Amino acid sequence: MDYVNLAEDTLRTFTVTTFQAIGVPEDDARQAADVLLKSDLRGIDSHGVARLSGYVRLWEKKRINPNPTVRIVHETHSTATVDGDSGLGLVVAPKAMKIAIEKAEAHGSGWVSVRNSNHFGIAAYHAMMALEKDMIGLSMTNASPLVSPTYSAERLLGTNPICYAFPAGKYPPVIVDMATAAAANGKLEIAQRTETGIPEGWIQNKYGHPSTDPTELRQGGALLPLGSYPTHGSHKGFCLSATVDILSSVLSGANYGPWVPPFVAFLEPPSDPVGLGIGHFLGAMRVDGFRPAQEFKQHMDNWVERFKRAKPIDESVPVIIPGEPEYAAEQDRTANGIPIIRAVYEDLKHLSRKFNIALD
């Protein structure tokens, strides 16, 4: 594919200024840009600046409030429900995660369910906020319905990601960051764009039959839950996705299941909502609420070392520690710039002209 290489700073300044152009206050604009840039730096191109124009279109449809009042509506020492006031998830989720971290500082752990929010970018950003305090971080979110439950031909769940962030010692933190569908929607989008077939086990067609044609997803098909088929445990992927949906939205008072509003501006939200916006669930636990942080980190290092030297099936393909590829991408792209797909670059140039903001 054709790429344009941009330095982190160039892209960051452009993104901050674009958010400010739609009325986001400067601090919030910096926060939102930081989430998107983190995604691009970590090599998760689908969730970075590629989505900037999408947020702008949602704002044009008045589905995003650029200057929300994010507030706690219910709380105990270690739990809270936060209302995001229809703000950008990129702003709401970090604010909610700060609340979780403050509760953890005071009481050992903090758990925040969020309603009335929007797409929050990569789950890892929020969970990783806990790391600098020697905490374990958790983040999850529900999302527009694209995935069918096992045995169903109907889309009722999002790709509903789960992320856990664990601090380590001399090794990078262990970051588990996974959609609960068999394949990420980003991979499907690439296959649809390039018109290439996909492996079986990723999607089903509108009748619920297995398909290797990515265009069937847009013709009433659905992504399959992690596990792909009942014989391979797809009900477990469904269960995980259900867990994310319940903790994020039934618990907070957001929309769940098929009522989750779509992320794309050209699709209207359901006319019979069961809650407010989309939901997230965020958590932080002090490591030293369980054992001294130094001890934990030494054992995390031992865990990482043991799994790194796991006997490989193929000597040239070693076991990958969760978060290792994203860490390597971040080192590389911080130093060498971020390769932006030509189509995304054109999208940014369009925003550049629209708001009269320089992109180089």
Place this chain on the structure above:
Amino acid sequence: MDYVNLAEDTLRTFTVTTFQAIGVPEDDARQAADVLLKSDLRGIDSHGVARLSGYVRLWEKKRINPNPTVRIVHETHSTATVDGDSGLGLVVAPKAMKIAIEKAEAHGSGWVSVRNSNHFGIAAYHAMMALEKDMIGLSMTNASPLVSPTYSAERLLGTNPICYAFPAGKYPPVIVDMATAAAANGKLEIAQRTETGIPEGWIQNKYGHPSTDPTELRQGGALLPLGSYPTHGSHKGFCLSATVDILSSVLSGANYGPWVPPFVAFLEPPSDPVGLGIGHFLGAMRVDGFRPAQEFKQHMDNWVERFKRAKPIDESVPVIIPGEPEYAAEQDRTANGIPIIRAVYEDLKHLSRKFNIALD
């Protein structure tokens, strides 16, 4: 298969008395039996009284302390590490879960990492303890290494189950209870016993190649993580299993990865332990730490109803709500007795003669 039907009370009395025969105090024996009976009642035959003789053999090898002092070794308002003093997991885990629930009552949530424990039975038992207090329960445990990480030919992880229990209103609670491997080891054991082939995607042989021969598991093969193959997201199953391993054992100071002691008495634990016993992670969150419990339950009912009427692929196979089959089994077996496989019944008769305890 050939079954013997036993009433719940008969089996319960026998199990309590057997635990007492190996020195378990009466209250603890009742608790341990309750965990095993719950498994048999819920139709999870592999984790009920079928394991009773296994616990006895571990006690004979002095690997289970029948009368442990379970104690908190580290805590904050909402977190704790509990040392199980080598006790039965069936006793240690409920005590640790009670601590989590007490912390949740006082501070909104409670999270307990457990070290120096043993096999804790079904994960659902412990998570479900939270339900009667209108709390959401979580339980997980690591286990003897049987599962290979993606790209490895080595067994480094257990089937490491995760369970979430969510209270509902007029419907039974939603219980997500899943091993993080593609197939449960119990299914493999049945296939090995009956010498029938298994679907691809469940195991690999000692070279890490796909296999449909269940006997290869005992010849150096391994269970595959949920997702089965890299193209189907098996790294996500690996990530989930790693999460369970870290929260249960790196956090508490128990053994993790390949150091987890085997559940079977004929295999010796590793001679170079990295911690104490096996580990669990248990949690409880007050629903009304987030929103009024009545509201939550109404929306849980709505969630259940919507998923129950999901459009099926095949009209005769409806979508299954997590926990529904186990709830149905519990209703049936409580009323009609528990069918015990002949081989398990012979095992119980053996214990009956050994300890001179009546089994009918």
